[in-house]
């Protein structure tokens with residue numbers, strides 16, 4: 214690394230921060246991983262069961278089933294509900310692609326709902342426009358760590374005889390009117406991809422539910438439909454949570470609420486430092502609902518210029534998401550043309566995720582805010 218690059222690194226701000234940056238946490242994690250390796254107990258077993266109990270309790274749900282990723286959690290949830298060919302599933306146009314991929318992978322058809330420009334989330338009104346007599350399920354996504362306004366969506370689903378699967382892959386521990394993300398719909402899906410608020414050392418996920426029959430069905434599906442070895446009741450798949458990942462997750466779950474509090478505190482300081490700037494900042498949540506700030510996403514008409522300026526100051530940014538799902542080549546076959554979901558299409562060019570992570574100190578916050586003010590305070594017009 215050149216001297217210049219090194220100097221820039223020391224004043225830069227990373228987008229996020231993983232375990233290697235916290236030596237104490239790293240030691241604790243290496244210890245439990247070594248324990249699993251010494252016992253050679255890699256598949257399901259005590260570690261996975263213990264994590265499932267602890268994560269269900271954390272979500273205030275009856276059951277959690279550990280699976281191999283958030284995408285598999287969504288696929289298994291849809292399969293457990295009997296969603297398949299001939300059915301439509303409503304998903305947001307603004308989300309990670311996995312939400313829609315899961316629908317295609319069970320043989321059903323995604324129908325895209327637009328989002329609210331202020332929260333960037335689906336609402337009962339945008340979902341209503343995507344409903345048809347073939348709608349079997351609605352998948353609201355608690356994007357960025359903010360809860361979707363679920364009550365009117367649950368009523369809408371009841372009226373249409375549709376199921377609700379929460380995609381809570383970015384919302385571990387978030388609350389909506391006091392209730393935890395993932396425990397409100399028929400099933401809730403979580404990802405433990407390393408960069409998520411609760412992250413494994415590889416891929417992992419969970420399905421959460423308080424319906425024992427659905428829990429049983431997901432449990433059968435994740436491991437070849439067997440309750441007893443080689444007694445296959447249904448056709449399932451290999452989609453188990455690894456014991457190594459469960460051990461890592463049990464340690465990290467104990468730190469999750471403290472980490473979330475640090476995320477929230479950093480977000481509050483960042484919002485205070487950016488107040489009055491031309492950026493549209495994350496809106497405060499209602500009193501009995503909690504945003505867990507997986508991402509700190511702002512809206513800016515000159516988004517690309519803002520990112521370039523921050524990059525020159527070695528401040529990392531990211532886009533969630535640069536292309537609305539219906540405009541990705543993977544979904545071109547559905548024939549949803551440009552202009553069909555205008556808010557999502559416009560937001561794709563205006564949203565910018567700024568750095569935010571539990572250990573973000575005041576200096577890093579000041580650097581990010583300073584660079585944003587520098588960029589937006591110039592002579593160029595910066596309408597919000």
Ligand SMILES: *Cc1c(COP(=O)(O)O)cnc(C)c1O
Nearest residue numbers: 282283284309311382383404406
């Ligand atoms: C991460 C994520 C997923 C998929 O999770 P994986 O574990 O990467 O498969 C699904 N939906 C959303 C909203 C996500 O952020």
